[in-house]
Amino acid sequence: MKKQTRKQKRKQKQKILIKKSIRIIILILAIIVIYNIVKGISQENEDEELIQAFAQNSKILETVEKSQFAKVSRYIVYGTHFNIEGSINLPEDTVPIQNVEVIAKNISGEEIVIDSEYTYNNNMVEFTTLDKINTGLNLETLQETDYYILLKISYSNEEEKYYSLENDTEYGEIDYYTLTRNNSNNKIYINFSKAQDIPFLGFNVTKSKLPENVYDIVIDPGHGGNDGGAVSGNHIEADIVLDCALDLKEKLEDIGLKVLVTRDGTESKEEYTANNMYDEDGRVTLANKSGAKLLISLHLNSNEAKLSVGGTEVYAPTNSNLDFAKTLATNIVNTANTNYSQMETYKEADGVYVREIDISKRAGSVAYNSSSYKGIFDSIPYLYIIRETGGIATGAYVDGSTPGYSENKYRNSNVGVESYLIELGYMNVRSDLNNILRNSDLYVEAIANSVNEFYGIK
Ligand SMILES: [Zn+2]
The missing domain is CATH 3.40.630.40 (Zn-dependent exopeptidases)
Structure with missing residues (x-):
């Protein structure tokens, strides 16, 4: 009898232990589920904030042409540099062109001119920054702010017009991380978006750490x-x-x-x-x-x-x-x-x-x-x-x-x-x-x- 009681006791203890274990497992699972939901929401908010930020910086977009956009046929990041190619169709009565530049303009209005070449035939401007694959816009040099990549055309009547860029490629957004300096990196979020019905190519530069799977x-x-x-x-x-x-x-x-x-x-x-x-x-x-x-x-x-x-x-x-x-x-x-x-x-x-x-x-x-x-x-x-x-x-x-x-x-x-x-x-x-x-x-x-x-x- 004594033996049986001991066995029963042991069984009871085991049952309690199993119940406790199940409770703990359920609790852990619940925590994981809640964590992921919260994480998902905060990620969504982050993206939303980024797009909002671009939209609020409409000062730049107010300076671009409202009805004409350049089409981007190719954009690449190779090593530490960004390059772009594309074209724009100008109206037939366009005054003669003096110069075409590809620029990165930040929200303070400062312009970085990206070395480029262009041709102009039958009202069509074709532009490229791709002289070499490892020159162009050096992403390592960008400040912590927002940039817009624009086409700047100077006309013979001394007028300057800015054109924003529309994505005509199969490619989407790019997350670029600058090389680690002083234990710190910049994250550059390169994406095509739209604000006030104007499509644009924007760079959002923020301080960041390298994600686990990203190396220098x-x-x-x-x-x-x-x-x-x-x-x-x-x-x-x-x-x-x-x-x-x-x-x-x-x-x-x-x-x-x-x-x-x-x-x-x-x-x-x-x-x-x-x-x-x-x-x-x-x-x-x-x-x-x-x-x-x-x-x-x-x-x-x-x-x-x-x-x-x-x-x-x-x-x-x-x-x-x-x-x-x-x-x-x-x-x-x-x-x-x-x-x-x-x-x-x-x-x-x-x-x-x-x-x-x-x-x-x-x-x-x-x-x-x-x-x-x-x-x-x-x-x-x-x-x-x-x-x-x-x-x-x-x-x-x-x-x-x-x-x-x-x-x-x-x-x-x-x-x-x-x-x-x-x-x-x-x-x-x-x-x-x-x-x-x-x-x-x-x-x-x-x-x-x-x-x-x-x-x-x-
Ligand atoms: Zn070898």
């Missing part, structure tokens, strides 16, 4: 897994550049940047291959979804017809301003006591190379299906890490039709990462390899300093 910069150690890259004796490219990449990550974090590496050495020797770059954890996909502004890919060269002195090669995107590539090359050569590569093919400046794809050769190739390529320029980068991380700015085009390669889901994106590939030196040139093995910290320091100086981080 991506470091991509080449190869990895079952792909060792170049080999010299028992030295393997993939291992050397991984060490450099992890050091570089640390150095960049020291100056306050948020850094993503595309692999950290824990990747599987069996499953991580040269072909998996477009998979969920592949380097192209990781870079594309990182929200980063800049990517640096590290490699070591190996050439059958080796150049006796070896040296550094920095590969830059096609159609780009090469200032950052030049900064990288110069700093590496000076800091790591190496030399610019002697290779002449694709060379644009000392140590700076731009290699473009030969579409005609690629057309019949099984490796890629070039019919899906959708670039904004005819010349697109040859190196996949530069091309496939830049979206439409660099003509990313791998669409999954190629055996062995999955699709680049970001190939039609109007937001791209500005990517550079550095061949630190030649593995098959003894002096070069020795310098890299002994002084890798100097190469890393040179790259970190380049980022710091060029982007004004600290």
Whole structure:
């Protein structure tokens, strides 16, 4: 009997415990549900407030033409820069045009002129700021206020008219986060909206923190897994550049940047291959979804017809301003006591190379299906890490039709990462390899300093 009572007691205790547990679980679930409802409401309010803010800043919209708007056929963010293209149809009796400018006007009325070109034929003005993909409006320089992107036309009768912009693209809003400086970022909300029946393109700039999934910069150690890259004796490219990449990550974090590496050495020797770059954890996909502004890919060269002195090669995107590539090359050569590569093919400046794809050769190739390529320029980068991380700015085009390669889901994106590939030196040139093995910290320091100086981080 005593035993049974004990059992009963135990059962009773268990019942109570289960009841208590259920109550706690229900309470937690209720809290989660309420939290999400409140969060949803506050998010809605935030968006509503933003649109209200734009509408209240109607001072700017009062100065634009009320019945005519320019149509935007393309707008992109590549790296830290914004670019735009479009057109406007003017009435037949329009007086001659003297000048057309694309401007960013803030609510105090201050104007930033964005470098642009235009043509004027049959009353149609076509404009573009896309001389280079990494010039245009530098988003890092915007103040914490609201801006409107406008077309400003000066006529021969000294009249100036402002035209607002209407979205004629398949693209929607963009959230851009500036690079982290002093532990702080600006969020730039780029969106097309409408107020007082006037469509407009507005930028709302506010102080912010980087969301969890947004990074400043991506470091991509080449190869990895079952792909060792170049080999010299028992030295393997993939291992050397991984060490450099992890050091570089640390150095960049020291100056306050948020850094993503595309692999950290824990990747599987069996499953991580040269072909998996477009998979969920592949380097192209990781870079594309990182929200980063800049990517640096590290490699070591190996050439059958080796150049006796070896040296550094920095590969830059096609159609780009090469200032950052030049900064990288110069700093590496000076800091790591190496030399610019002697290779002449694709060379644009000392140590700076731009290699473009030969579409005609690629057309019949099984490796890629070039019919899906959708670039904004005819010349697109040859190196996949530069091309496939830049979206439409660099003509990313791998669409999954190629055996062995999955699709680049970001190939039609109007937001791209500005990517550079550095061949630190030649593995098959003894002096070069020795310098890299002994002084890798100097190469890393040179790259970190380049980022710091060029982007004004600290
Ligand atoms: Zn390589």
